[in-house]
Amino acid sequence: AQSVTQLDSQVPVFEEAPVELRCNYSSSVSVYLFWYVQYPNQGLQLLLKYLSGSTLVESINGFEAEFNKSQTSFHLRKPSVHISDTAEYFCAVSGGNQGGKLIFGQGTELSVKP
């Protein structure tokens, strides 16, 4: 079975500071990996994804994530956060034996303070 663990439930940071949201997964097959963001009172939006190729993937708003197969991790990073980045972030994995289903982590609440 596959699983996803987000190591921090809450991450408070000050504006313009760097941030890392940690995600580890377990799977016996090759996977696709995703990060989603959920702003208050909204549904989830796709932030970025890893399918294959370069292990570093980027989003349009400055986030990046690196796929590390040996450590089974897919941590999300941003070098300088803004107030508007305050949201909940979910890591998800899709493996070959799960069809199109995604398995989600428990979420990390990022709170950016001025």
Add this chain to the structure above:
Amino acid sequence: DVKVTQSSRYLVKRTGEKVFLECVQDMDHENMFWYRQDPGLGLRLIYFSYDVKMKEKGDIPEGYSVSREKKERFSLILESASTNQTSMYLCASSLSRANGYTFGSGTRLTVV
């Protein structure tokens, strides 16, 4: 712009009522999913469907059923609502494993 539309943002229902949550997508996706979201538990899969009239149980199907009579519509049914079904319900659709999901805005259901 592609969309997944959930019919209600907020619902309040009484214990024992039969509740219908509707989800419609306009992207011609074959795959549709229902999750519930609770603090500290993340998203848990209730039911999913890979085709019209097809359904499969997710991780927490007890107390729920689904209907998919048309490709674009996937309904979640609470047969007899209970207070422990108070939650945020999220519908999603997917074209393929590599595309990930497109989510609706969610329905926050309160059962009193």
